[in-house]
Amino acid sequence: MNFFDYCIQTYAQLFLEATKVGHDERFSQKQAIRDTMISAMRNYPTVEVADIWKAVYSAHMDRKSGIANPDIIKKVVSAENSWKKSSGHAFEEMIKVLGNISLEPHGIRILLQKDLKILIEKQTIANEVRDISWLKEQIGASVFDLYITVLQEGKEYVYGCIQSKTSIRDRVTRDREPSMQAMQAFFWSVAICLDGDFLKLPKFISMVNGNTTGHKLNGWHGMYVFSDRYTVGRIYPIDIDLDLFVAHAKEAAEEWLQRRQWFNHEWKADQK
Amino acid sequence: MNFFDYCIQTYAQLFLEATKVGHDERFSQKQAIRDTMISAMRNYPTVEVADIWKAVYSAHMDRKSGIANPDIIKKVVSAENSWKKSSGHAFEEMIKVLGNISLEPHGIRILLQKDLKILIEKQTIANEVRDISWLKEQIGASVFDLYITVLQEGKEYVYGCIQSKTSIRDRVTRDREPSMQAMQAFFWSVAICLDGDFLKLPKFISMVNGNTTGHKLNGWHGMYVFSDRYTVGRIYPIDIDLDLFVAHAKEAAEEWLQRRQWFNHEWKADQK
DNA sequence: CTCGACCGGTCGAG
DNA sequence: CTCGACCGGTCGAG
Numbered sequence A, B: 001m002n003f004f005d006y007c008i009q010t011y012a013q014l015f016l017e018a019t020k021v022g023h024d025e026r027f028s029q030k031q032a033i034r035d036t037m038i039s040a041m042r043n044y045p046t047v048e049v050a051d052i053w054k055a056v057y058s059a060h061m062d063r064k065s066g067i068a069n070p071d072i073i074k075k076v077v078s079a080e081n082s083w084k085k086s087s088g089h090a091f092e093e094m095i096k097v098l099g100n101i102s103l104e105p106h107g108i109r110i111l112l113q114k115d116l117k118i119l120i121e122k123q124t125i126a127n128e129v130r131d132i133s134w135l136k137e138q139i140g141a142s143v144f145d146l147y148i149t150v151l152q153e154g155k156e157y158v159y160g161c162i163q164s165k166t167s168i169r170d171r172v173t174r175d176r177e178p179s180m181q182a183m184q185a186f187f188w189s190v191a192i193c194l195d196g197d198f199l200k201l202p203k204f205i206s207m208v209n210g211n212t213t214g215h216k217l218n219g220w221h222g223m224y225v226f227s228d229r230y231t232v233g234r235i236y237p238i239d240i241d242l243d244l245f246v247a248h249a250k251e252a253a254e255e256w257l258q259r260r261q262w263f264n265h266e267w268k269a270d271q272k
Numbered sequence C, D: 001c002t003c004g005a006c007c008g009g010t011c012g013a014g
Helices: A003-020 A025-043 A049-065 A070-106 A113-121 A129-140 A169-184 A202-209 A243-262 B003-020 B025-043 B049-065 B070-106 B113-121 B129-140 B169-184 B202-209 B243-262
Strands: A108-112 A146-152 A155-165 A188-193 A222-225 A235-237 B108-112 B146-152 B155-165 B188-193 B222-225 B235-237
Touching: A003 A025, A003 A049, A025 A049, A025 B070, A049 A070, A049 B070, A070 A108, A070 A146, A070 A155, A070 A243, A070 B025, A070 B049, A070 B070, A108 A113, A108 A243, A113 A129, A113 A146, A129 A155, A146 A243, A155 A169, A155 A243, A169 A188, A169 A202, A188 A243, A202 A235, A222 A243, A235 A243, B003 B025, B003 B049, B025 B049, B049 B070, B070 B108, B070 B146, B070 B155, B070 B243, B108 B113, B108 B243, B113 B129, B113 B146, B129 B155, B146 B243, B155 B169, B155 B243, B169 B188, B169 B202, B188 B243, B202 B235, B222 B243, B235 B243
Parallel strands: A155 A188, A188 A222, A222 A235, B155 B188, B188 B222, B222 B235
Antiparallel strands: A108 A146, A146 A155, B108 B146, B146 B155
């Protein structure tokens, strides 16, 4: 028998034996991986150990997924990684395109982080030095996905930071802190979420709206969700027109230009 | 047509059109994701946007992998994540089992990080306070995968730190720094690698052996690879018996017990 | 070519 | 139940 088939068979057998004597799946699979390796290394001393490892991987993937063909596995994993890396960018671009349709007539526009990076390098952003230096820090740490600017007397000012997320699951926890810092730096800070499923848990609602012992303050000026199932407080529904987001962006731009010193976390848009 | 099929078809069509006018694959796929979303949201305003997103995901996965069945995709991704999380643990256990067969008769044994954590909590590790506190820090940050101890007069001392990796790719870069700190703290510090493919690049060889301008010092006392293709300097071949690793572990234990003050990065095992 | 960053179901230990 | 950590081909910008 070749080493590959040996690994497939041995893994299956060892896993079965382990479960039969009462071990749970996690224990059994770990033991099957470990002992198939040992056994195969003994029986095929001339085969590269890395190749035996790949065979054990195939055995594990087969048992868990029902797919025995390594080519299919490889292609799915590759495609999945492509989606992970690129789909978020596509979503950001979508928000930029959809938002700017309504915003640009008002002298407001959404920028990708990389757009803003270029504009700051070209020194065409009119914010004060202190803002510019704060923005550079945020860009360096890739904190926000999008930024929003407003024109006044022909000059372009960044007045807001946007987190755009297709799925934030429990990463909301990590995104909240930078958002609060943006509000403390007198910027409009909002999140746009494709999927609001996580808002089914009260914990996350209070991370947005505050007013609980665990989360005293609101984490964002607004969170815009592509669904009307989760609307409460600063959690707003949007659809393809981004209506409430656009309305709030206009209100926020006006506020930022006229009364920035009072533009802290308490600010709330009028329109609902 | 239902929204799902609409997304599949639209994505395929938009991607094809983009490539036909000369865009590369990455640009075309990002545009296809973005514009299929916009188009589907317009045509199916009552469908949850998160569900449209899932359909676009399926379209992307289908084009990249050739697999159109979402159930298969889901199972492969799930299995892959299981492997990612569990296989490293199985490998660590394997090293522990294989190593301890030869080591335990000499009063030496390999511990998983979690084993050491428990022993330290039970206060059965005999190292000085300063060592214990250093070890606790390493455990807290999950720096090393395995530790190695030696018995002297019935007391058990941790004398080495082991990184066990199935694939370190360019993560070697990140693993080097903590290894050098372990050597500075007068511990034996080694890595055990399943796959030495990365050692085809001279850069990585010099990260192990030092003696270049970029990497003046050696990064480990030894790196043990399950292959004899990469042997040079402190890069040693091992097979299932872990011969050289075991021989060096014995030498290092002796050195640590007798002459610890001189056990710095320069120490090198005699046996080859 | 290089090289940092991306994600999300699972694991494992509460 | 919760919740932090895991990985690795791809993306994107040098």
